[in-house]
Amino acid sequence: MTTAPTGRAAPGPAVHVAGLHKRYGSKQAVDGLDLDVAAGEIFAVLGPNGAGKTTTVEILEGFRSRDRGEVLVLGEDPATAGRRWRARIGVVGQDSRDLSELTVSETVRSTARSYPDPRDPDEVIAAVGLEDKARTRTRALSGGQRRRLDVALGIVGRPELLFLDEPTTGFDPQARRAFWQLLRSLREDGTTILLTTHYLDEAAALADRAAVVRDGRVVALGAPETLGGPEARTPLVSWTEGGQVRTERTAAPTAFVAHLAARLGPHGAPDGEVPGLQVVRPTLEDVYLGLIEAWDETPGRSPAATDHGATDDGATIPEAAGAAAAPIESPTAAGPTLQEQR
Numbered sequence: 036m037t038t039a040p041t042g043r044a045a046p047g048p049a050v051h052v053a054g055l056h057k058r059y060g061s062k063q064a065v066d067g068l069d070l071d072v073a074a075g076e077i078f079a080v081l082g083p084n085g086a087g088k089t090t091t092v093e094i095l096e097g098f099r100s101r102d103r104g105e106v107l108v109l110g111e112d113p114a115t116a117g118r119r120w121r122a123r124i125g126v127v128g129q130d131s132r133d134l135s136e137l138t139v140s141e142t143v144r145s146t147a148r149s150y151p152d153p154r155d156p157d158e159v160i161a162a163v164g165l166e167d168k169a170r171t172r173t174r175a176l177s178g179g180q181r182r183r184l185d186v187a188l189g190i191v192g193r194p195e196l197l198f199l200d201e202p203t204t205g206f207d208p209q210a211r212r213a214f215w216q217l218l219r220s221l222r223e224d225g226t227t228i229l230l231t232t233h234y235l236d237e238a239a240a241l242a243d244r245a246a247v248v249r250d251g252r253v254v255a256l257g258a259p260e261t262l263g264g265p266e267a268r269t270p271l272v273s274w275t276e277g278g279q280v281r282t283e284r285t286a287a288p289t290a291f292v293a294h295l296a297a298r299l300g301p302h303g304a305p306d307g308e309v310p311g312l313q314v315v316r317p318t319l320e321d322v323y324l325g326l327i328e329a330w331d332e333t334p335g336r337s338p339a340a341t342d343h344g345a346t347d348d349g350a351t352i353p354e355a356a357g358a359a360a361a362p363i364e365s366p367t368a369a370g371p372t373l374q375e376q377r
């Protein structure tokens with residue numbers, strides 16, 4: 036997609052969160068969360084189900100109230116920011132918006148009209164791979180195609196900051212790769228992207244930095260390739276010796292294997308091959324699982340109280356679900372909402 040650079044990047048972080056708290060009844064969903072997202076980066080928020088990711092993201096989007104904590108998104112507090120601010124952000128929520136008799140093309144065009152400086156709807160439709168479906172009614176789309184439409188609606192307003200909550204759920208592998216390319220091209224255009232995902236390969240492929248959230252707070256933060264520290268990245272060598280599988284963690288696997296081959300000699304390593312030899316470098320997923328396990332075993336960890344069916348009362352904006360809210364026509368603070376009453 037060819038997109039003109041926005042040139043609107045504000046100085047300072049795109050997102051600043053300090054000491055964020057949010058409770059639903061007896062459930063402490065967000066518990067002192069700190070986060071800074073730099074302008075222009077792709078930032079991934081990782082964490083198991085119920086960690087508080089969506090609650091946090093929806094507070095940043097201005098769709099959910101907070102109990103306390105400092106939150107600045109593009110320099111403004113989402114709880115009080117107005118329509119101009121809303122036009123600067125793009126939102127792809129977890130749930131697809133209600134689909135209708137409108138076609139893909141009509142839906143994207145109608146959303147584009149809500150923004151002061153939208154992208155070309157046809158380019159956006161092509162960028163998300165829905166060119167063939169442009170004249171299809173949205174209710175006739177498959178699940179993965181609906182998600183692509185959500186993404187189209189999230190980016191058509193040319194947002195400076197794009198929120199993506201589990202955007203590639205339901206995508207086939209080819210569509211995921213194409214989507215990654217789209218996100219990279221948005222980053223090149225200067226768009227800041229904050230995404231939550233359960234796909235660790237997605238975070239590894241895309242994110243400049245990632246935060247691991249557990250029990251409503253950040254338990255690890257860093258570039259995907261450094262997250263967890265060097266210890267967590269130490270390669271694992273395994274081989275078979277004396278009929279048993281042996282393993283060794285070593286930061287110098289090449290030297291270790293050379294030594295191993297020499298030690299086993301022609302008898303233990305026929306033809307110079309060490310039986311069952313494997314050298315495995317931990318993936319981000321391995322590191323992530325290790326971090327969560329370590330956190331769960333932390334003495335004094337206070338897991339948040341259980342839900343007990345609590346619901347929240349403090350929504351600020353009703354259009355939390357689905358793709359981009361229309362920023363100009365829609366009121367930014369309106370009436371009751373079902374969004375938080377999950």
Ligand SMILES: Nc1ncnc2c1ncn2[C@@H]1O[C@H](COP(=O)(O)OP(=O)(O)OP(=O)(O)O)[C@@H](O)[C@H]1O
Pocket residue numbers: 059062064082083084085086087088089090091342344345346347374375376377
């Ligand atoms: N409206 C609500 N009323 C009561 N509890 C809620 C509400 N919304 C979320 N919760 C609870 O708050 C906690 C955090 O939920 P949240 O949706 O933020 O987690 P998440 O990390 O996004 O999870 P997932 O990966 O499953 O999307 C969970 O225990 C959830 O049950």
